[in-house]
Amino acid sequence: MENKHNIENLMKSLKSGYKTPENYFDELESRLANGMKKERAKKRFLYSLSVAASVLLIFGMSIFFLMKKEDPYNQNKTGFSHPVSVNDDAFFDDIDEETIEEYLVDNGLMDEIYDETEININ
């Protein structure tokens, strides 16, 4: 029976068999436009999120390095880099006397300490 039909007519009937909900194409434009708006909003949100995360990371790293730089204990550990630490005995707990004395002599600090002691005694 199919041969009696012209393929063209059959194809036209086939397309007319495919239905869409009423007003589908009328509403489609605004639905797709809304979908695009959501996509743009999502893109903006992800962009803001990545910017915020980068700023936070840079801020966190700055704080970390700043704290590391200003930590007197850390400086002391790296080798008496600043005289400030020399005045605090607590930093010498785990260093033997000989090393401290050697450091003081090498840096000409031994006499200074004696002078201060003398002043304190007087």
Next chain:
Amino acid sequence: MIEPDINAFKHWEKNVQMNWIVKHYSKDLYWVIRPIVKTHENADDVLQNTFIKIYKSLGSFNYNSKLFSWLYRIAVNESLNFLKKNGKYSRGETLNEDLIAALKNDPWFDGDEALLKLEKALLKLPPRQQEIFRLKYFSQKTFDEISQILGVSTGSLKASYHLAVKKIKQILNLL
């Protein structure tokens, strides 16, 4: 087939370009997708994905081809990806059976057994011949327009089409 003035189009803002595409091509693209994925629900999903894909890749359109040809390729790829990814459908011959079953159960398909037989026959054609049929009858494009969309000569299209008609007639006799 409506095509924008490409020289003006490429200088528009992306949002304006998208609005133009939605306004002029959403219906056309629906009828590219629907005969591939069969059901209205699937077509609606794929159409949304297609527009998101277009939105994301609009910057990479090189303006060497016709705008609709580029959009058509995205819609076809999205439809085929949907069928591959969607667990509801298998591949090969069983994919065709699954699609026919889905179409039969689609509340938005109103076809009798004869039309379902025609659908089955169409699915047996090589992919390029199926494309020509879809563009001719679902998208209602002329051979000249199909030739621009697919980038093949009109003569070769007509030859493929007549070969496909012959095959369909043979298949329908066998069903």
